[in-house]
Amino acid sequence: MNRFAALLDRLAYEPRRNAKLRIMAEYFRQTPDPERGFALAALTGALTFRHAKPSLVRGLIEERADPVLFGLSWDYVGDMAETVALMWPAHPPASPRGQEAEARPGDGEAAHPGTEEPPHPCLPPAAERGRAVPTLSEVVSGLASASKSDLPALIAGWLDVLDETGRWALLKLITGELRIGVSARLAKTAVASLGGVDPDEVEHLWHGLTPPYEPLFAWVEGRGPKPETADPTPFRPPMLAHPLEEGDFAKLDPRDFLAEWKWDGIRLQAVAGRDAHGHLQRRIYSRTGEDVSRAFPDLIGALDFEGAVDGELVIVRDGRVQSFNVLQQRLNRKSVTPKLLAEYPAHLRAYDILAEGGEDLRALPFAERRRRLEALVARLNEPRIDLSPQVPFTTWEELAAARADPASVGAGEDAEAIEGCMLKRADSPYVPGRPKGLWFKWKRDPYLVDAVLMYAARGSGKRSSYYSDYTFGVWRDGPDGEELVPVGKAYFGFTDEELLRLDRFIRNHTVNRFGPVREVEYGPDRGLVLEVAFEGLQRSTRHKSGLAMRFPRIHRIRWDKPPREADRIEALERILARGEAEVFPLKEVP
Amino acid sequence: MTLVCADILKLTPEGLFCPLGPFHIDPTRPVQRALVTHGHSDHARPGHGAVMATRETLRIMAARCQDGFARTTQVASLREPMRIGEVTVTFLPAGHVLGSAQIALEAGGCRVVVSGDYKRDPDPTCLPFELVPCDVFITEATFGLPVFRHPDARGEVRKLLDSVALFPERAHLVGAYALGKAQRVMALLREEGYDRPIYLHGALERLTQLYREEGVPLGETRKVAAADRKSLGGAIVLCPPSALQDLWSRRFPDPVTAFASGWMRVRARARQKGVELPLVVSDHADWDDLCRTIRETGAGEVWVTHGQEDALVHWCRTQGLRARPLHMLGYGDEGENDPSPGKGEEG
Numbered sequence A: 001m002n003r004f005a006a007l008l009d010r011l012a013y014e015p016r017r018n019a020k021l022r023i024m025a026e027y028f029r030q031t032p033d034p035e036r037g038f039a040l041a042a043l044t045g046a047l048t049f050r051h052a053k054p055s056l057v058r059g060l061i062e063e064r065a066d067p068v069l070f071g072l073s074w075d076y077v078g079d080m081a082e083t084v085a086l087m088w089p090a091h092p093p094a095s096p097r098g099q100e101a102e103a104r105p106g107d108g109e110a111a112h113p114g115t116e117e118p119p120h121p122c123l124p125p126a127a128e129r130g131r132a133v134p135t136l137s138e139v140v141s142g143l144a145s146a147s148k149s150d151l152p153a154l155i156a157g158w159l160d161v162l163d164e165t166g167r168w169a170l171l172k173l174i175t176g177e178l179r180i181g182v183s184a185r186l187a188k189t190a191v192a193s194l195g196g197v198d199p200d201e202v203e204h205l206w207h208g209l210t211p212p213y214e215p216l217f218a219w220v221e222g223r224g225p226k227p228e229t230a231d232p233t234p235f236r237p238p239m240l241a242h243p244l245e246e247g248d249f250a251k252l253d254p255r256d257f258l259a260e261w262k263w264d265g266i267r268l269q270a271v272a273g274r275d276a277h278g279h280l281q282r283r284i285y286s287r288t289g290e291d292v293s294r295a296f297p298d299l300i301g302a303l304d305f306e307g308a309v310d311g312e313l314v315i316v317r318d319g320r321v322q323s324f325n326v327l328q329q330r331l332n333r334k335s336v337t338p339k340l341l342a343e344y345p346a347h348l349r350a351y352d353i354l355a356e357g358g359e360d361l362r363a364l365p366f367a368e369r370r371r372r373l374e375a376l377v378a379r380l381n382e383p384r385i386d387l388s389p390q391v392p393f394t395t396w397e398e399l400a401a402a403r404a405d406p407a408s409v410g411a412g413e414d415a416e417a418i419e420g421c422m423l424k425r426a427d428s429p430y431v432p433g434r435p436k437g438l439w440f441k442w443k444r445d446p447y448l449v450d451a452v453l454m455y456a457a458r459g460s461g462k463r464s465s466y467y468s469d470y471t472f473g474v475w476r477d478g479p480d481g482e483e484l485v486p487v488g489k490a491y492f493g494f495t496d497e498e499l500l501r502l503d504r505f506i507r508n509h510t511v512n513r514f515g516p517v518r519e520v521e522y523g524p525d526r527g528l529v530l531e532v533a534f535e536g537l538q539r540s541t542r543h544k545s546g547l548a549m550r551f552p553r554i555h556r557i558r559w560d561k562p563p564r565e566a567d568r569i570e571a572l573e574r575i576l577a578r579g580e581a582e583v584f585p586l587k588e589v590p
Numbered sequence B: 001m002t003l004v005c006a007d008i009l010k011l012t013p014e015g016l017f018c019p020l021g022p023f024h025i026d027p028t029r030p031v032q033r034a035l036v037t038h039g040h041s042d043h044a045r046p047g048h049g050a051v052m053a054t055r056e057t058l059r060i061m062a063a064r065c066q067d068g069f070a071r072t073t074q075v076a077s078l079r080e081p082m083r084i085g086e087v088t089v090t091f092l093p094a095g096h097v098l099g100s101a102q103i104a105l106e107a108g109g110c111r112v113v114v115s116g117d118y119k120r121d122p123d124p125t126c127l128p129f130e131l132v133p134c135d136v137f138i139t140e141a142t143f144g145l146p147v148f149r150h151p152d153a154r155g156e157v158r159k160l161l162d163s164v165a166l167f168p169e170r171a172h173l174v175g176a177y178a179l180g181k182a183q184r185v186m187a188l189l190r191e192e193g194y195d196r197p198i199y200l201h202g203a204l205e206r207l208t209q210l211y212r213e214e215g216v217p218l219g220e221t222r223k224v225a226a227a228d229r230k231s232l233g234g235a236i237v238l239c240p241p242s243a244l245q246d247l248w249s250r251r252f253p254d255p256v257t258a259f260a261s262g263w264m265r266v267r268a269r270a271r272q273k274g275v276e277l278p279l280v281v282s283d284h285a286d287w288d289d290l291c292r293t294i295r296e297t298g299a300g301e302v303w304v305t306h307g308q309e310d311a312l313v314h315w316c317r318t319q320g321l322r323a324r325p326l327h328m329l330g331y332g333d334e335g336e337n338d339p340s341p342g343k344g345e346e347g
Helices: A001-011 A017-030 A035-043 A054-066 A067-076 A080-087 A099-103 A105-111 A136-145 A152-161 A164-175 A185-195 A199-206 A214-220 A326-332 A338-343 A366-380 A396-404 A413-416 A498-506 A569-578 B004-010 B053-067 B153-166 B182-192 B204-212 B226-231 B241-243 B267-272 B287-297 B309-318
Strands: A256-262 A266-274 A280-286 A307-317 A348-356 A386-388 A420-423 A439-443 A446-457 A467-478 A481-490 A509-513 A517-520 A529-534 A536-540 A547-550 A553-556 B010-012 B015-018 B023-025 B033-035 B050-054 B069-073 B081-085 B086-091 B101-107 B109-113 B134-143 B172-177 B198-200 B221-223 B234-237 B255-258 B277-279 B301-307 B322-325
Touching: A001 A017, A001 A035, A001 A164, A001 B267, A017 A035, A017 A185, A035 A185, A035 A214, A035 B010, A054 A080, A054 A152, A054 A164, A067 A080, A067 A396, A067 B309, A080 A105, A080 A164, A099 A547, A136 A152, A152 A164, A185 A199, A185 A214, A199 A214, A256 A366, A256 A439, A266 A348, A307 A326, A307 A366, A326 A338, A326 A536, A338 B287, A348 A366, A348 B050, A386 A420, A386 A517, A396 A420, A420 A547, A446 A481, A446 A498, A446 A569, A467 A498, A467 A529, A467 A569, A481 A529, A481 A547, A481 A569, A498 A509, A498 A553, A509 A569, A529 A547, A536 A569, A547 A569, B004 B101, B004 B109, B053 B069, B134 B287, B134 B309, B153 B172, B153 B182, B153 B255, B153 B277, B153 B301, B182 B198, B182 B204, B182 B234, B198 B204, B204 B221, B204 B234, B287 B309, B301 B309, B309 B322
Parallel strands: A348 A386, B023 B033, B033 B050, B050 B069, B109 B134, B134 B301, B172 B234, B172 B255, B198 B221, B198 B234, B255 B277, B301 B322
Antiparallel strands: A256 A420, A266 A280, A266 A307, A307 A348, A420 A439, A446 A467, A446 A517, A446 A529, A467 A481, A509 A517, A529 A553, A536 A547, B010 B015, B015 B023, B081 B086, B086 B101, B101 B109
16 A cells, blocks of 8 residues: 555656656556555546445545644635544654654655565564554455445545555545546556556557456566456547647638537537447546446436447437526436436537448548547437537638527527537547647637626635635625626636736635635725636526526636726626627637 | 733734733744744744844844844843743743744643644754643744654665665666755764765855854755756755756756655645655654643643644644634745645745
């Protein structure tokens, strides 16, 4: 466990991608099976434990620490696992400083890599220092197999023998979010580098493998055969688009491109194929390769093909694609009830095909894949799966007009679920990742509103202990004249320098404190105006203003603007009434 | 009793004020007469009429604020009670930085101690903290949360030396506050047997020289000249924390960025600063020592000047002590390149 903790610790502080790769490769090279395999599972998010949950960790610390002090500490640190790791009472009771460092269970091993577990002979026998430090494999199997009632004591016992870094790593494992700046893809790339294998090959095998991945390591190290892809429904890493920049149009020829609407839904990969027994297996993956089939039984039932289709998950009611607000009601539900299925029917709006009947189509030009996709969708004749229509255009001006008003070029009532256009080179192969020059996204301009900063709260993660969450309001007529009513909250869109300045402003203009939240000075002549960008509005009973913003972020900080000149609630009401449309376009099309 | 104590010290917009003197302690705005606990710029500001402080603190103020930082100055000798107006004043070591002192005020059988900033950990560059029993204890709370437990500083300096051994071709840039932290890190490096020259950013030179003149051995130091930055692979280079993000730091060969501060205990803090090698070395009391010190003074009432006041005030109340957050503005706000937004200098 200590070596795994040291790995996470080094990765967390290493900003450079290539150095992260080296650190991981080094770890995989030096660590035996099955330890390294469980580490790989942790790094790729492949470990979940049924009973070991954040609430359990919280319960453990609340038995051992004053809940108020824990709350204040958590608020400050911004990460529960780390807070608990730092606050966990020393056990046995702290020895005098100086000796303590030497007596820590972790230090001996850290100084002698390769002799991690069992304990180094220089260390006192396990009996003298309580239980021995567990191995990562022991932790993983313990977490997976212990009963719900045994878990708290098991975890507390480990926390007692681990040092601060070890506790942090253990708690990160349990709470499920490592947040060390390593994607699953990067970890797989590090494994691939052990044997000079293409990371895409590892990716392709991935969903047929399980921790601790011994056949995978054996293969990349040249000690074993390539693992069979017994999985009839592998995930294929998606191809992503670059945002279109202003200057790009001059360099691009409209004749080379096909255009589609950019749907405001969730990117999915629907895969179906026959297993060894000839049964059709079906799976739905998120764009990161997470298997989300269980959340969409209605769509799973519609996958009557053999192949892999790339598309957007949308909710369709009465033949009309619903806005993202509606789709959100379907997402992140613990249980998928019949009522939910009936009210929020899931549809796949297909835009690409990656494989068909065992044939890999990714090397074909997009125009050719599109023809194959059209044929497949026609053959399926399944109401839950349809084609994402193409947008006809011959010049960039025509496309700009279509993007500004999708309804005018055939999007009809679906226009509300469109957030711009996708441009794809007709000759582009399907390349995993974000290759340059092939696919572009050209998003619709956001709405803008000038609002006044009212409250600020501390952020979490990278921004912990900075006042980085801002609640802002606009003017309305109140019983006692004009007043500000909160309309939203934003926590990004500013630079680090701006954050420092905002934080300072908040500390110097605090008029009230409510736990972690500060109320700042605001009024017609005092306060700070924030130009907020957002993607849409909906009615909401949760907010005093009756409105909720979609994807709000700070667009500009108007240090120069007096709060009295900020917008009024009517400006937002107009946006809501219009559904969408122009209002405050950010910039004009080229 | 408390009534008398409340007469000894009050909170005014300028800071803590003793009407029996009359004088202010560590005022944040110019006043007639100021008593100063230590030389950090948020506590020792220029522009006062008369300033009383330890000899070392007055030297530090003169070096930082130029001469004429006060119209008149008076040296306070440690542990020697003095009568000022109707109150007896004693300066006692606080263990924070060179010259740092607590100030004890006595009148009518009541004793109030203003601790300034303090720590209990050993520090080769200054006198250790001396405990003064009192009725009212005025404490800082820079690290007033139970997540802050400072490890042994020697172990942290060994981490730095281990990294130098591991990456002998890379320069190790160590962000350290100009007053106190930089000199403590140097002294600790010497204690651990590091005998090569330590390179200094220009902003650290003057106070380092002052420490040396005060008899603190720091070994050989060299100023970093623009020309030799490229050749400093393997060297330890101390600089003010702000320089870590400056263009200045980019000229070194593939530098390892380290930062010596109590804030480095929290990972997000280190990452916010782009620190790869966090060194938890602090000149402030950690949570355990704040609580221990409050208990040991026997004070029935605690005022908390600045830092994480809420948590420490809460803890005092759970111990049956009267406690009051002062929410003092100005402390920590204009520190030397504060590591955290709006918050304290010297971590």
